[in-house]
Amino acid sequence: MKELRNSACIVGVDESDEIGTLPNKSQLTLHLEAVRNAVRDAGLKVSDVDGVFTAGQHSPATIGEALGITPRYIDGTSVGGCSFIIMVGHAVAALHHGLCDVAVISHGESGRSGVGVSPRRDTALPGQFETPYGFGGAPTYFGMITTRHMHEHGTTLEQWAQVAVSTREWARLNPKARNREPITVADVLASRPVVYPFNILNICLVTDAGGAVVLTRADRARDCAKKPVYVRGAGEATEHVMLTQMRSLTFSEATRLSGAKALAMAGVTHQDFNHIMLYDAFTSGPPIMLESLGFAKPGEGVHFFETGRSTPGGSLPINTNGGGLSYTHSGMYGIFPIIEATRQLRGDCGARQVPNCRLSLVNGMGGMLSAAGTLVLANEP
Amino acid sequence: MPDHDTERRAMELERPLPQPITPEAKPYWDGLREHKLMLPRCRQCRRAFFYPRVLCPHCHAADIEWFEATGRGRLYAFEIAHQTFNKAFKVKPPYVLAMVELDEGPRLMSNLIGIEPDPRRIRCDMPVEVVFHKLTDEITLPLFQPRGGAA
Numbered sequence: 001m002k003e004l005r006n007s008a009c010i011v012g013v014d015e016s017d018e019i020g021t022l023p024n025k026s027q028l029t030l031h032l033e034a035v036r037n038a039v040r041d042a043g044l045k046v047s048d049v050d051g052v053f054t055a056g057q058h059s060p061a062t063i064g065e066a067l068g069i070t071p072r073y074i075d076g077t078s079v080g081g082c083s084f085i086i087m088v089g090h091a092v093a094a095l096h097h098g099l100c101d102v103a104v105i106s107h108g109e110s111g112r113s114g115v116g117v118s119p120r121r122d123t124a125l126p127g128q129f130e131t132p133y134g135f136g137g138a139p140t141y142f143g144m145i146t147t148r149h150m151h152e153h154g155t156t157l158e159q160w161a162q163v164a165v166s167t168r169e170w171a172r173l174n175p176k177a178r179n180r181e182p183i184t185v186a187d188v189l190a191s192r193p194v195v196y197p198f199n200i201l202n203i204c205l206v207t208d209a210g211g212a213v214v215l216t217r218a219d220r221a222r223d224c225a226k227k228p229v230y231v232r233g234a235g236e237a238t239e240h241v242m243l244t245q246m247r248s249l250t251f252s253e254a255t256r257l258s259g260a261k262a263l264a265m266a267g268v269t270h271q272d273f274n275h276i277m278l279y280d281a282f283t284s285g286p287p288i289m290l291e292s293l294g295f296a297k298p299g300e301g302v303h304f305f306e307t308g309r310s311t312p313g314g315s316l317p318i319n320t321n322g323g324g325l326s327y328t329h330s331g332m333y334g335i336f337p338i339i340e341a342t343r344q345l346r347g348d349c350g351a352r353q354v355p356n357c358r359l360s361l362v363n364g365m366g367g368m369l370s371a372a373g374t375l376v377l378a379n380e381p
Numbered sequence: 382m383p384d385h386d387t388e389r390r391a392m393e394l395e396r397p398l399p400q401p402i403t404p405e406a407k408p409y410w411d412g413l414r415e416h417k418l419m420l421p422r423c424r425q426c427r428r429a430f431f432y433p434r435v436l437c438p439h440c441h442a443a444d445i446e447w448f449e450a451t452g453r454g455r456l457y458a459f460e461i462a463h464q465t466f467n468k469a470f471k472v473k474p475p476y477v478l479a480m481v482e483l484d485e486g487p488r489l490m491s492n493l494i495g496i497e498p499d500p501r502r503i504r505c506d507m508p509v510e511v512v513f514h515k516l517t518d519e520i521t522l523p524l525f526q527p528r529g530g531a532a
Binding site: 124125127128129130131132133134135136137139140143144145147148150151152193194195196197242243244245249 | 396459464465478487489491492505524
């Protein structure tokens with residue numbers, strides 16, 4: 001793995017032309033806009049792309065076809081919203097071995113408006129063993145992780161609410177964020193109950209959005225339009241799909257494994273990071289991820305979200321785009337934390353720029369902490 | 382494909398039927414119809430598991446037997462639904478979504494009934510026991526209530 005360290009760079013990132021509520025744009029359009037924008041950001045052309053990576057309803061063949069190219073390397077790993085984070089590691093390996101020269105990781109999802117979307121079907125196991133009891137949709141599962149965590153560690157509804165407050169403070173500084181009005185812990189606790197322990201402000205947005213990331217080998221990256229962001233480390237793992245099969249509901253083994261691999265490949269320790277992006281589909285997710293990654297002891301991840309730590313101006317900024325909670329969440333959110341980490345490391349973030357951002361950790365989950373991907377990204381090799 | 386009668390009956394049910402029922406899970410559903418909670422167990426490592434499958438998830442042996450579980454366990458985790466999350470589920474909210482850890486080890490998803498859906502009354506690790514809930518002539522679901530009867 002160490003030979004892959006710094007061998008490839010992120011050279012282009014962008015969202016689709018718009019994100020939010022887009023009833024006039026198909027899912028495929030969101031992909032194509034994002035790819036075109038990210039390739040342009042890199043100073044490259046769509047015809048330069050020879051590696052296509054995507055997850056979700058459209059296969060890499062569909063994205064290649066729609067772009068009008070014939071990629072010589074494809075990857076359709078689909079293990080939930082972190083698939084795009086995992087694909088950065090896959091792209092680094094493919095680029096290193098010359099299997100492709102310009103890799104594009106593409107996401108497009110009409111999660112809110114459902115334009116150009118195939119109908120969802122239950123897979124066999126939930127349909128047989130969970131749907132008859134009223135389960136359906138992520139909130140009916142992630143709340144289980146959360147009530148068990150409260151039972152084992154004494155975490156509270158107020159502490160989860162603080163995660164929403166911290167993330168909203170960042171969204172206020174991001175012109176692309178959907179929800180930008182300030183909120184308080186009391187606002188979260190008074191918002192509409194959905195499924196205990198979650199009120200609506202504990203749950204991510206549902207939006208239409210696309211995003212894409214372009215990578216190339218480090219030697220070629222220096223000729224691209226923007227300052228390259230180095231992939232120092234990458235790790236992935238899966239543990240389960242059905243939540244009943246998770247070994248401990250309060251600690252993600254997949255997250256731990258992916259983080260340990262990424263940090264070892266990068267040759268860095270937890271104390272080296274000055275920026276963190278975590279997949280925040282629910283307010284309880286980021287603290288539990290910090291615990292599973294080894295940043296915090298079990299039960300203590302919530303303290304990272306106190307004012308002065310994760311918040312603007314704080315000692316360890318987290319989810320500086322406003323997160324899935326307040327910026328955008330199309331369904332498979334994982335492309336967006338990569339985009340934000342890249343922009344922070346380039347110094348492109350304006351009012352929300354983290355001063356002297358040098359080393360960023362990106363961690364995301366697929367399903368209910370079922371799969372995980374972790375990246376260590378840096379502004380120099 | 383379900384025939385029209387099946388579809389019409391499913392429309393009238395308060396819950397979606399489990400589907401598709403897989404061949405390896407047939408002893409589970411057959412047992413429930415007779416008010417028995419049947420679990421698969423590995424004949425090599427002697428550990429029970431759930432959901433049913435042809436390889437033991439603990440030692441990977443393909444040597445599986447079935448036995449009748451006690452129907453007792455504890456509430457491992459829970460949620461209280463304040464809205465409906467799938468259209469075919471017509472139980473009126475609020476209702477309790479439950480992950481039960483059976484005394485034999487495996488966990489399964491169900492509902493906790495016979496208790497007020499109030500987070501001040503429901504506690505993780507509270508003892509629970511199975512209640513057999515007939516849905517159709519073919520399908521009975523295992524629901525759970527506080528042990529010793531409804532609270």
